[in-house]
Amino acid sequence: MLDYAALAAFAAVLRTGSFDAAAQILGVTQSAVSQRVKALEERLGCNLVQRTRPARPTEAGQRMLRHIDDVTLMEAQLIKDLGLLAPNISAHFRIAAPSEAINGLLLRALGRAQMQNFEIVQRNSDDVLDLLRRGEVNAGITSRPLSISGVASYSLPPMEIVACASPAMVRNYPEAAILKAPRLVTAPKSSLPDIWAKAHFGNKHDAFGPARIMPSLGDCVIGAQSGLGWVAAPHDMLKGPLETGSLVQIGSGRARAEKAFYWHLQQRLEKAFTPLITALNAKPA
Numbered sequence: 001m002l003d004y005a006a007l008a009a010f011a012a013v014l015r016t017g018s019f020d021a022a023a024q025i026l027g028v029t030q031s032a033v034s035q036r037v038k039a040l041e042e043r044l045g046c047n048l049v050q051r052t053r054p055a056r057p058t059e060a061g062q063r064m065l066r067h068i069d070d071v072t073l074m075e076a077q078l079i080k081d082l083g084l085l086a087p088n089i090s091a092h093f094r095i096a097a098p099s100e101a102i103n104g105l106l107l108r109a110l111g112r113a114q115m116q117n118f119e120i121v122q123r124n125s126d127d128v129l130d131l132l133r134r135g136e137v138n139a140g141i142t143s144r145p146l147s148i149s150g151v152a153s154y155s156l157p158p159m160e161i162v163a164c165a166s167p168a169m170v171r172n173y174p175e176a177a178i179l180k181a182p183r184l185v186t187a188p189k190s191s192l193p194d195i196w197a198k199a200h201f202g203n204k205h206d207a208f209g210p211a212r213i214m215p216s217l218g219d220c221v222i223g224a225q226s227g228l229g230w231v232a233a234p235h236d237m238l239k240g241p242l243e244t245g246s247l248v249q250i251g252s253g254r255a256r257a258e259k260a261f262y263w264h265l266q267q268r269l270e271k272a273f274t275p276l277i278t279a280l281n282a283k284p285a
Helices: 004-016 019-026 030-044 059-081 099-113 125-134 167-172 176-180 192-201 217-225 235-244 274-281
Strands: 093-097 118-122 139-142 151-155 159-165 183-185 211-213 231-234 257-259 262-266
Touching (some): 004 019, 004 030, 019 030, 099 159, 099 217, 099 235, 099 274, 125 139, 159 192, 159 217, 159 235, 176 192, 183 192, 183 231, 217 235, 231 235, 262 274
Parallel strands (some): 093 139, 183 211
Antiparallel strands (some): 139 262, 151 262, 159 231, 159 257
């Protein structure tokens, strides 16, 4: 039987990136954390933590951390099923998703499900698939289906994509001409502008104007408000700027533009993630 205190110290070191920070969270000395991790490594006969800055797991440590997360989640579910209160049980899980899925689907669903102690890893769909295959995340969202042993997959309700620009830019560019204006994207081959343009102007829409690369989709929205270009993004993400008038929707009377997404989850954790799955499938408020 492994020592729970040693497991907690090991997990805290990797969550915080240092032995000092782990000690503060656990309310013990840095020396106590070091001794507990060392005792766990000696008990298992292998190194679990790379003593770098920040501290990183070895390959064995990464596998150990995944098992700790899985056991904690299942333990929390057991306590819930028994109708007991367990304020000290805190499950930690990792979810990977593309930027548009994080902003348009995941954040809202996490709030509705009241999930705690989660880590969101932003990656493109191909990288999310790789993380799922290697077991480095508990769940993920991608733009295409997949088949991985031990991973359950579900289609999610399509996400509405809208295009917006500042009032001044909309006045300067007639609707179809907006495609020639600079578009704000997180990558040159971002699919969102193309999905929106095809829905509104058909497959033979005019070629796009220059792309301005921004660090995140949120920065694209801020840039659009500043008049730097137009942005195609999840409708949920743009509700605030549209309501205040800092952005104006382009082509609001035309066909609805949508992007499909899929939810993937380690099968053994399906029950623990039921609230989040329900929230992901709920209609936006």
